[in-house]
Each structure stands twice: as C-alpha cells, then as structure tokens.
Amino acid sequence: MKIEEVIKSTVPMDNSKKIILNVLYTQNVITDNFNEILKPYEISGEQYNVLRILRGQKGCPANMCVIQERMLAKTSNTTRLVDKLLLKDLVTRKVCPENRRKIEVTITQKGLDVLLELDPKVIAHEQHFSKNLDADEIIQLNSLLEKYRNQN
Amino acid sequence: MKIEEVIKSTVPMDNSKKIILNVLYTQNVITDNFNEILKPYEISGEQYNVLRILRGQKGCPANMCVIQERMLAKTSNTTRLVDKLLLKDLVTRKVCPENRRKIEVTITQKGLDVLLELDPKVIAHEQHFSKNLDADEIIQLNSLLEKYRNQN
C-alpha cells in the first residue's frame, strides 16, 4: 500500500515528506507484527530487546549503562524494563561489589529458555518482510537508510 | 553511522535483521529531531499530527473516526489527544447534531496560527535528512519501503 493510501491523502506530497511517513509507518507495521509474536509470552518488544542484550553478554552480567547504550531507543528507561523482567524471573539483579554504584543484571535460565523458544519465530519475522525484496534491494535499502539519517 | 555501531554489535548480522533495526532506529532519529522542533510550542508529535489532519479538512469538522484513520499509528487514542489540544484552545469539540454519536472536532484560529508558524520549520525538517540523498535515491528509498512492508 502506498503511503498516500495509508493516510488517505488526496493532495500530492513531496518525496522528502513521503520518506518520513514511510519510515514511521513501516516501523509501525514491523513492531505491530513483532508484538503479535511476543504476545503469548507476555513480554514487550523492549523487554525482549533487553533479554537479547543480556544473552549477548554470554554469562557476563551487564550493568544499566551497557544495556542502555545497546538499545535502539537510547532514552528508554532501563531500570523499569529490568524491574518488569525481574518480576517474571527472566533476569537477576545485584549490586556490583567492585563499584557499588553499578548494578549487575544477568539473564536467568528461564530467560534463556524463552529466547530459545522465540528464536525461530524471530528469524521468520525478520525474513517475512525481506521476502518482498531481492538480495540487491535488501542491501540497497540498508545503505539508503544509513545514508539518509546522517546528521551533518 | 552504520547500524552495528549504533547498537555496538560485534558479531556479523543478517541483512534482513539489519533492515528491521535500520527502520526502527531511523524512526527514532527522525522523531527525536522533530520533537526538538515542537518543544518550544509544547505540543507533541501526535498532537501536531492531529492538527495537520484538522487543517486538511479546510473548515469542515472531522469526527474521531476520520482523524483516527488518517493517523499513522492507527491505534493511538484520539479522544485523549483531542483532550490535550482542547486544553490549549487549539481545537473545539461539539456533538454532531445529525448523528449524536459523532463528535465534530475543528481546529481554532489559534491552532492554525501555530501550524503556520511551524510550517517552514517542518519543511526544513523534512528536507534535512533528504539532503543526504539525490533525487533518484529519494524515489528509490520510498519505493523500497513501500515494497518491503507489503503483507502477503
């Protein structure tokens, strides 16, 4: 569906404006789709994101700063996301003995199990939309987006 | 900045996954940038969006359904967005006499004035990122995004 149809616009629109709307709308479509996958597991997209970061630590605990800087949304509130994961026993949290300002967050076995079960569904999700493009177009879309968002 | 640097990823990543992250991150960059513009006016991006839809009505009032279906985020809560705009006297709201289930929302002169002041800044914002691409690339990015998100 073209972006004009999505917002039921009748007047012609500048291509620069179209990019903005297309990026915002595509993000909505992707996350709606992903939320459907996560729904049965009762974790949100951001919570999933935190779990993935923790698994990437391969056993080492991650403190709040590390989690924060690996998240896409740099302003999201890591403390409260970790709170929610704690309640579900998907992570543990303890004060770092070397530096008591820091908090060591580790994914639990239960957390790892949830991720393992989700892995094939997440891969299918990633490829679901990409199937609409050929290999060249996929590379091109990535490079156009990276080029587009450069701040100068 | 390439997406791997953004999330400080060291392991190689599938291109399909990269698109997801690139779209999500680009959306964050765009909206952060746009929020900066809106900040002095004390309206949010979604509130701005509603005002734009109302101006597009050219004098005719819009009911909640119409606003909803023209918004990018189809699940956002129009009632509460309009509430906020009402408090700032940027819109008016009255029950439709022909069909008392419907609510007629109209932009006020104050609302139109705010939009008019914002117009040049918004156009500059739209072109800010597009300047990184040439005319062909802009067209291509739009068509790749539209092709990408097709549900089959």
Added chain:
DNA sequence: GTTTTTTATTTGTATATACAAATGTGTTGT
C-alpha cells in the same frame, strides 16, 4: 415497537517514551 446488532466514542489499565530531578557512590583537587 421492542430487542438485537452495529457504530462511534470514551474509559481503564498496563507498558513505554521523554525528560528532569533526586539519590547514592566514587574520584579529584586542595
């Protein structure tokens, strides 16, 4: 003409985003 269904909107609850202020700990300068 009353019941049922559909349509339009509102309200409630949980989660997340955005941002500022507060808290507590470690480090540096004197």
Added chain:
DNA sequence: ACAACACATTTGTATATACAAATAAAAAAC
C-alpha cells in the same frame, strides 16, 4: 579530610501506545 565534581542509577511526572471493556446512540431485525 573535606568539598566539589562526575558517574550510575532511580524516581517522578507527563505523554503516548496497546488493547479490552464500557457507554451511548443509531440502524436493523423480528
């Protein structure tokens, strides 16, 4: 040692998203 500063995290407040349930009016069915 103590003040000043920097760092890591938490808390508070407003806004927005996501979704289900509630309300109210209009239209359809019988």
